[in-house]
Amino acid sequence: MTLLRDTKLMFIRNMQHTLRSPVFVFVSMFQPLMYLLLFMPLLNGLGTVPGIKSGEAVDVFIPGLLVLEALFGTAFVGFSLIDDIRSGVIERFLVTPAKRPSILLGRVLRDAVILLLQCVLITLVAIPFGLSVNIYGFSLSLVLYALIGITMASISYGFALIYKIEDALAPTLNTITLPVSLLSGIILPLALAPIWLQDIAKINPFSYAVNATRTLFAGNFNNIGILEGFVIIGVLAVLVFLWGLRSLNKMAS
Amino acid sequence: MSEDLVIQTSGLRKTFVSKARGGKKEVEAVKGIDLSVRKGEIFGFLGPNGAGKSTTQKMLSTLLCPTGGEAKVLGYNLAEQQEQIRQNIGCVSQAGGADLSSTGLENLVLQAQLYGLDDLTSKKYASEFVERFQMSSFIERPAQSYSGGQKRRLDIALGMIHHPKLLLLDEPTTGLDPQSRAYLWGEIRKLKDAGVTIFLTTQYMDEADKLCDVIAIIDDGKIIVTGTPNELKSSVGGDHIVFSFLSEEIAQKGETLLTEKVKIEKIQTKSNALHLTIKDGERSMPDLLRSLDANGLEAQTVTLSRPSLDDVFLKYTGRSLREDTIK
Numbered sequence: 001m002t003l004l005r006d007t008k009l010m011f012i013r014n015m016q017h018t019l020r021s022p023v024f025v026f027v028s029m030f031q032p033l034m035y036l037l038l039f040m041p042l043l044n045g046l047g048t049v050p051g052i053k054s055g056e057a058v059d060v061f062i063p064g065l066l067v068l069e070a071l072f073g074t075a076f077v078g079f080s081l082i083d084d085i086r087s088g089v090i091e092r093f094l095v096t097p098a099k100r101p102s103i104l105l106g107r108v109l110r111d112a113v114i115l116l117l118q119c120v121l122i123t124l125v126a127i128p129f130g131l132s133v134n135i136y137g138f139s140l141s142l143v144l145y146a147l148i149g150i151t152m153a154s155i156s157y158g159f160a161l162i163y164k165i166e167d168a169l170a171p172t173l174n175t176i177t178l179p180v181s182l183l184s185g186i187i188l189p190l191a192l193a194p195i196w197l198q199d200i201a202k203i204n205p206f207s208y209a210v211n212a213t214r215t216l217f218a219g220n221f222n223n224i225g226i227l228e229g230f231v232i233i234g235v236l237a238v239l240v241f242l243w244g245l246r247s248l249n250k251m252a253s
Numbered sequence: 254m255s256e257d258l259v260i261q262t263s264g265l266r267k268t269f270v271s272k273a274r275g276g277k278k279e280v281e282a283v284k285g286i287d288l289s290v291r292k293g294e295i296f297g298f299l300g301p302n303g304a305g306k307s308t309t310q311k312m313l314s315t316l317l318c319p320t321g322g323e324a325k326v327l328g329y330n331l332a333e334q335q336e337q338i339r340q341n342i343g344c345v346s347q348a349g350g351a352d353l354s355s356t357g358l359e360n361l362v363l364q365a366q367l368y369g370l371d372d373l374t375s376k377k378y379a380s381e382f383v384e385r386f387q388m389s390s391f392i393e394r395p396a397q398s399y400s401g402g403q404k405r406r407l408d409i410a411l412g413m414i415h416h417p418k419l420l421l422l423d424e425p426t427t428g429l430d431p432q433s434r435a436y437l438w439g440e441i442r443k444l445k446d447a448g449v450t451i452f453l454t455t456q457y458m459d460e461a462d463k464l465c466d467v468i469a470i471i472d473d474g475k476i477i478v479t480g481t482p483n484e485l486k487s488s489v490g491g492d493h494i495v496f497s498f499l500s501e502e503i504a505q506k507g508e509t510l511l512t513e514k515v516k517i518e519k520i521q522t523k524s525n526a527l528h529l530t531i532k533d534g535e536r537s538m539p540d541l542l543r544s545l546d547a548n549g550l551e552a553q554t555v556t557l558s559r560p561s562l563d564d565v566f567l568k569y570t571g572r573s574l575r576e577d578t579i580k
Contacts, residue, residue: 002369006367008366009363012354013352013363015503016355017354017355019355028519050307084352085355086348087348087349087350087351087352088346088347088348088349088350088351089350089351089352091316091346091348091350092344092346092350092364092411093367094316095315095339095342095344096339096367096368097336097339097367097368097369098367151462160315179451199432212400216577252316252318253317253318
């Protein structure tokens with residue numbers, strides 16, 4: 001399988017780049033860690049909030065925080081692609097016989113691996129705050145985060161390939177990530193929201209992911225919400241990746 | 254199709270559609286060109302910025318789909334056999350395409366691997382090119398630290414790593430210092446000597462003149478003229494002589510005198526200088542000077558120049574290539 005080999009080559013090349021400046025792996029963890037340290041104590045002070053049993057805020061909050069990391073940690077990977085477009089690297093890859101999907105696959109897989117590393121680190125930091133981790137639920141959640149990461153990374157790459165300049169990319173990505181994260185009940189549970197807001201949240205695929213991972217963290221494996229989350233995000237990841245691939249092929253048309 | 258034609262196109266066209274205000278706008282970048290590049294030659298594609306050079310090169314390297322026309326590259330049909338073309342040509346874009354955060358060596362090895370070569374062969378080919386292009390002193394450093402000339406050498410090595418029979422070079426020396434240009438010209442000639450056919454685009458007259466066996470001049474998406482540098486230059490007809498005088502008045506008297514006396518292709522007074530185009534300028538010069546002297550028109554300076562490709566461009570387009578480059 002040349003696709004497999006080409007993807008491996010691209011993955012290694014991209015991973016080398018990331019590991020050459022490892023500090024950025026940690027920089028994108030700053031936001032969730034700040035939420036953990038500076039925001040979560042507020043939740044505990046709220047007493048009983050609908051959707052959060054008293055004293056269990058951390059168990060509800062951390063899975064959402066990991067989804068937040070999955071959204072924001074991968075949303076801006078498109079900038080590195082713009083560098084590669086500008087320096088002609090992507091065109092050079094496109095005129096080699098390498099299978100074209102490998103150019104994007106190698107990147108999103110690198111992004112997913114880095115994301116999982118970040119999620120594990122955040123979870124470890126949260127344990128002293130009283131987080132109880134169901135190891136099976138956590139492992140399954142990691143798969144879900146990887147799918148979210150692949151989705152966001154593909155969106156980011158897709159727009160990078162269309163715009164080819166940084167100026168337009170950042171506002172576009174912010175416009176997507178902000179409502180998507182607010183409407184997924186990450187910071188505060190959607191149970192707090194008025195009905196109209198809850199209805200809007202129902203069309204946000206990521207709110208299903210947040211639901212699924214919270215259920216998994218709690219160790220409730222017998223819940224249809226988990227399947228819902230996986231199917232919705234899985235299908236989304238595939239569709240968005242194919243869209244990104246289309247943008248790549250359009251570069252050469 | 255003849256055996257020794259490496260590139261052959263007929264009516265190759267590319268129209269870009271851009272969405273502008275008030276509907277779609279079509280831009281014809283390449284307006285139907287016919288090319289024949291023979292095996293083993295350096296074929297120069299010369300023209301100003303925006304003439305359609307890079308667009309043509311991108312079509313030939315399968316990066317852009319032609320809107321119309323046909324092309325064969327190394328005998329493969331451009332429309333149907335893109336994979337075979339990609340496998341067998343080498344291509345260096347204007348941007349170069351070296352990965353700047355990786356070392357030159359990593360770039361070379363990955364490039365060889367992407368052409369399907371196994372790890373061992375890839376490393377072998379990489380070190381072969383490091384030696385061939387004298388890159389060992391810097392190849393282990395990240396490419397972002399390279400000078401312009403070093404980076405260009407890496408770019409060309411990346412295009413050649415799989416030993417293609419045909420190399421497409423898009424403006425290989427743009428932005429380089431004279432020394433690096435001369436070095437690259439030398440390397441490109443060596444590639445030719447090794448049997449590689451080279452298709453190169455350039456906006457430099459001197460590069461096309463010194464390096465290329467055949468030149469096609471492209472302007473506004475069309476090929477204007479094709480030929481060897483010598484053929485093109487002699488098509489301009491004659492050498493160029495400039496006499497300068499103390500005043501414009503004297504220069505004009507000179508114009509009147511010489512127009513009557515000798516057969517001149519073209520003559521024109523520009524302020525106090527008299528420009529003329531004449532066949533066999535070296536032989537005619539003493540005669541011209543004697544006539545001027547005999548009539549008391551004393552030339553202060555005289556220059557004689559053979560026609561350049563710039564004159565060729567001027568003849569066929571009515572514009573100077575340099576004017577266009579500055580724009």
